[in-house]
Amino acid sequence: MKKLLFAFFVLCSMLLWCQQEPSILINKSIYSSRDGYLISNPYHSIYDSMGWLWVLGENKISNEYVFGDKEIIIQRFDGAIFFNLSLPDTFDKRIKEGHFFKHKEKGLYLKLYYTDDRAELFFIDTETLQITPVDAYNHLSKKYIISKEFQVNNETRLIITSEEKFYSAVLVGLGLRILDSIPFDRPVKNPFLEEIRNTEASTIVKLLFIKEGILLNKQGKITKKIVSTDFIDNQGHTFYPNEIHNSFAVNNEYFFYLDDYENVFKFDPKNTKFIEIPNTSESYALKKDMVFDNNFENGFLNEVVSDYSEVKFYDFNGFHPQITSKIQIKNYSKTAYNQFGKDLVVLNGNTLESYGFMNSKIKTFLRGKSIRTIKKLSENKYIVATDTEGVYTINTKDNTEEKIKFTLDNKEISMNYSRDIYVNEDHTITINDSDNLYTTDANYKVIKDKSLKIIGEEIIKIEDTIFTADQRGIISKFSINEKKYTKIPNTESVQIREFATNGTRLFATTVANGIFEYENGSFETHVFENEKAENLLSINYLQDYGILVSTKFGKIYTYDSDKKSLKLLYEDPLKASIVGMVTDNSNNLWLNTYAGIVSVNRSTQKIGRYTVKDGVYELEGNRYSTYKNPEGNIWMGSYRGLSYFNPNELSTIELNAQPQFTSISYFDTELNRWKAHSSPRFLDSIQTISLPSEYQRFSATMSVFGQIDRNDIAYKYRLSEKGNDSDWFTSYPGKEILFANLAPGEYTLQVKAVSASNEKIGNTIELRVISEKIFYKTWWFILALILLAFGTVSYLFYQYKGRQKILVKNEIALNEAKIKTSMMLEIHHRIKNNLQIVSGLLGLQMINSANEELKLKLQDSQSRIESIAGIHNLLYNSDNFETLSFKQNVNNIIKYYQILFPKKVIYTLNFDSSMLPIDKATPLSLLLNELISNSHKHAFSEEEQPEIHINFIKTDANYEFKYLDNGNFKMEGIKKESMGMKIIEMMNTQLKGDLKIDNSNGFKCTLIFS
Incomplete structure (x- = not known):
């Protein structure tokens, strides 16, 4: 009896140890400052309606280097990258805490609490990222002390308290509207609020330490104050609860945990009573603190264990929550979720942990074991062989695993390296190891007369014949009826990878000989041009596909046994080795690969791949370990476990x-x-x-x-x-x-x-x-440049043509000028010569004349002619025919008179460098000639040291001519009759000048002309 109890205990222990774990897949990602998460002390976090996570907290950088006030920042997280957002201006108010709460679809509210000031509210437009103060709230009268927000459908409601009243309000964007109010029974100095509880029809609000509470309807109107008679326990006693712990709904009925009562209280919305329900204390401690989703279908609980906390997730089915998964987090962590039960964010210090939860439709058995072959024993029971760890039975209903104990002559024997298992009609089992082919009864006892020594590990059964193959070569066959074991001749060099059959013919993939084909005592091997023989891996016969052959590099071929050819059917995108092939009941192909489980839809060719994230325990599949049971469920083995699934449930995941x-x-x-x-x-x-x-x-x-x-x-x-x-x-x-x-x-x-x-x-x-484009490469700039170049060339050409015309004209004019110059030179030369001839004739006349008076007159005439001739001589020797230097002409006149009159006269000249036009020079020269002549003839007869002073300067637009001598010339009585004076008057008139003569002290003549 003790042995039976001990055996039962061992069996139960084994079954419990093999119990399948909950099929919840958890993926976890960790982020810190290395990944851009800059918050070291998170205050609060929330998801907006678009899936962005918002986190408020202290900047890690400011915490590291600043003592005292810390910089508070907001970060947005898209699941991979963090983005910073500036806080609104708080005007140097010190922030001590803050939190978010939702507003409809496109907004959040941010509430900031200050050390020395009342809290402020800000509205965040989550589409534009604009943050705006809610002045309607921030400028409320100071009599409003406390506020708590809650959601009713799509509205954001507030409960506000003063020392005298409850106020019900609603937030609409930047506006706030008071909906209702009711006074307290007596003033409350610190009217702190408990957590607000919502039901389908009512909202329950209660002060934290004072017995004051109200009920509101969905419109925000206060329907009544709650009193002690609203709460009735099993004994019929009424009471006023100090604390309302939690609430949940079952079948649209709401239940509450109050004070220390372990039973729940049902809320009756018609008479607004809370009535204790007997015998509902099951899972009291669990449900009292659980956080539920909006539909009360899921919940989670955060329990402090020791130096860490456990977050446990539950399916909430009525009053009986069932745990689905759990994670461990640090104590005092902040949490947030986007979709309840599907994700969770945990914030602690400078670490953000992101969790994702997904139900797996793939069960895993025999974890850590290398799987080889699977066969069905009964409705939910299967036999599975491993490489080196024996053979097991698996119950898919109970999710249990049990190792089989094979016995021979009442002694346990090991059973490893089995390549196939056959469950016979008489319930016996045929199985092999490396050296033996065994047949056992239903209790796994070896039947000796049905067992034999074999050569090779690979086996396959065709009707009453079992074929075996040694991996080093040699293929043999065993006739069950004849109990005869023989080698197939000439197969020593054929190394088999895997067998397959269509029921009558034997096929196999080989190491180096391509495909092996055997029928009726003879065999052939075939190699192919489109695939190397050494790449062939797995082979299987499938009803709707025929013989399929896979390769090491992710290809599947159909083998045409008539044409002896391979036709490509499928190529894996990841080029992963394919080690097993099977079809589901819809004739879709399922593949066991080195990169997970793959489905190929036969009609759409759509590919689905299932990996660790879908519940596949080990990605690297194993040969010989792919199996479909009669119900259509599929098994796929790997080097570290066995996957079991229903392909109809595990359809290609539609990623939303x-x-x-x-x-x-x-x-x-x-x-x-x-x-x-x-x-x-x-x-x-x-x-x-x-x-x-x-x-x-x-x-x-x-x-x-x-x-x-x-x-x-x-x-x-x-x-x-x-x-x-x-x-x-x-x-x-x-x-x-x-x-x-x-x-x-x-x-x-x-x-x-x-x-x-x-x-x-x-x-x-x-x-x-x-x-x-860079501006100088744009079409308009290039066009402008072309136009500018064309314009410049045109302008230069025009200028060139113009200059050429001017040059021609100038050349003509220059030639004409040269001709005129030559003519003028010739004219002046001839005039000078003619005048000198005339002067010479007058000189000859003077010599030949005995009349002194005539000589004097001829001499005067000669001097005048010489004066004129001197001007033409100057012009002849000058390059300028328009003006001349008057000073030069004066010097010529003086030289003439110095020769004519022997008396020595001192000449003092004061001339500037101005040039005199020819039409002014001739009359002025004649005037000067007459003045010098008169001075010599009439002024110096009694003067021992005669002097003549001549000044000529240009002032502004006028010329000033002055003539002075120190003689004693008297011009009274002869002024009008003197020829010289007449000439002086005539020249003055011609010059249009202003002539003044003064002989009070010598002779002085002043002439100003323009």
């Missing part, structure tokens, strides 16, 4: 997710600076960005929002110039894609998300990018 841009950074010409745009409204509306020629670069980040593990995602992207497709590149979550030094042109950025099995997730997102 969509990739999105979470930031686009480029030089914004409107803002005139580099800008990282991360607001959802901008990202949803932007279709095209323009890059200025001096900043031809941009970057982008992406994320996938939805129920998916972002760590299993990759991003394929390419930037294609218009008209040209480029290659796809790969990026991963948390990485930024950057493009720089783009050539001018129009581009399209395409991004698609793919799963770990290379399945496309959602739609491809696109962004049009225009890289502007």
Whole structure:
């Protein structure tokens, strides 16, 4: 009896040890400052309606280097990348705490608590990221002390307290409206509020330490005050609860835990009574503190264990919660979730842990063991052989595993390296190891006369014949009826990988000989041009596909036994080795590969891949270990466990997710600076960005929002110039894609998300990018440059032609001028010569004349002619025929008179460098000639030291001529009759000058002309 009890205890222990774990898959990601998470002391976190996580807390950097006040920041998290958002201006108020709460779909409220001031409320537009003070709340009268928010449908409600009243209010954007109020029974100095509890029809509000409470309807109106008679226990006693712990709903009825009562209290909305329900104390401690989802179908509980806490997740089925999974977190962590029970974020210090939860439809048995072959024993019972750890039975209903004890002559024997198992009609089992082929009864006792020594591990049964193969070569066959074991001749060099049969013919993949084919005592081997023999791996006959052959590199061929050829049927995108092939009841192909389990839909050719994230314990499959039972359930073995699933339930996962841009950074010409745009409204509306020629670069980040593990995602992207497709590149979550030094042109950025099995997730997102040309490469600049060059050339040509015309005209004019100059020179020369001839004739006349008076007159005439001739001589020897230097002519006149009159006269000349026109020089020279002549004739007869002073200067527009001598010339009586004086008057008239003569002290003549 003791032995039986001991055996029963061992069996139960084994069964309990093998009990399958809950089929919840948990994926976990950890983020810290290395990943951009900058908060070291989180205050609060919340998900917005678009799937972004918002975190409020102290900046880690300020905590490390600043004592006293810490910088408070907000970070947004898309599941891979963190984005910073500036806090609103708090005007130097010291923030001590804060939290978010939701408002409808596109907004959040942020409530900040200050050390020395009342709390303030801000509205965050989660589409534009604008943060605006809610002045309607912030400017409330100071009599309003405490407020608590809660949600009713899509409205954000507030309960506000003063020392005298409850107030019911609603927040609408930046506005606040008081809906109702009711006074306390007596003033309360600190009217703190308990957690607000909601039911379908009412909201229950209670003060924390005072027996004051109210009920509100869904419109926010106060329907009544709660009193002690509203709460009735099993004994019929009424009481006023000090604390309302929790509430939950079952079948639309609401239940509450009050004070220390372990039974629940049912809320009756008609008479607003809370009545204790007997015999409902089951799981009291659990449900009292559980946090439920909105539908009360799931819940979680945070329990402090010791130096850590356990977060346990439950399916809440009425009053009987069932645990589904649990995780361990640090104590005092903050948590948030987007979809209850499907994700969880845990914040502690500078660590953010992100959890994802998913129900697995794949069961795993025999974890850690290398699986070889599976066969069904009974309805829920299977026999499974491993490589080196024996043979097991598995019960899929009870999720139990039990190792089989094989006996021979009442002694236990080991059973390893079995390649196949056959359950016979008489319930005996045929199984092999490396050296023996055994037949056992239903109790796993070896039947000796049905067992024999064999050569080789590989076996297959065709009708009454069992074929065996040694991996080193030699194929043998055993006839069950004849009990005869013989070798097949000439098979010593044929090394078998795996057998298959269509029921009559034997097929096999070999190590180096291609496909082995045997029928009626003869065999052939076939190699192929389209696949190397050494690449062939697994082989199987499937009713609707025929003979399928897989390879080491992820290809499946159909083998045509008539044409002896291979035709490609499937190629794995990951080129993973395929070690097993089977079809489901819909004739879809299921593959056991080195990269998980793969399904191929026969009609759509759509591929599904199932990996660790889907519950596959080990990705690397094992040969010989793929099996489908008559009900259509599939088993697939690996080196470390056995997967079991219903292919109808494990259909290709429809990923309810969509990739999105979470930031686009480029030089914004409107803002005139580099800008990282991360607001959802901008990202949803932007279709095209323009890059200025001096900043031809941009970057982008992406994320996938939805129920998916972002760590299993990759991003394929390419930037294609218009008209040209480029290659796809790969990026991963948390990485930024950057493009720089783009050539001018129009581009399209395409991004698609793919799963770990290379399945496309959602739609491809696109962004049009225009890289502007550098101004000197733009068509308008080139056109302007061409026009400018053409204009310049035209202008220069026009100028050249004009200058050529001018040069021709100048050359003609120059020739004409030269001719005129020559003519003028000739004229002046001839005039001078003629005048000198005349002067010479007058001189001859003077010599031949005896009349002194005539001589004097001839001499005067000669001097005048010489004066005129001197001017023409100067002009003849000058390059300028218009003006001449009067000083030169004066010197010639003086020299003439110095020769004519022997008396020595001192000449004092004062001339500037001005030139005198020819029409002025001639009359002035004649005037000077007459003055000098008169001085010599009439003024110096009695003067011992005669002097003549001549001044000629130009002042402004006038010429000033002065003539002085120190003689005693008297001009009275002869003024009008003197020929010289007449000439002086005539010359003055010709010069249009102002002539003044003064002889009070010598002779002085002043002439001013223009």
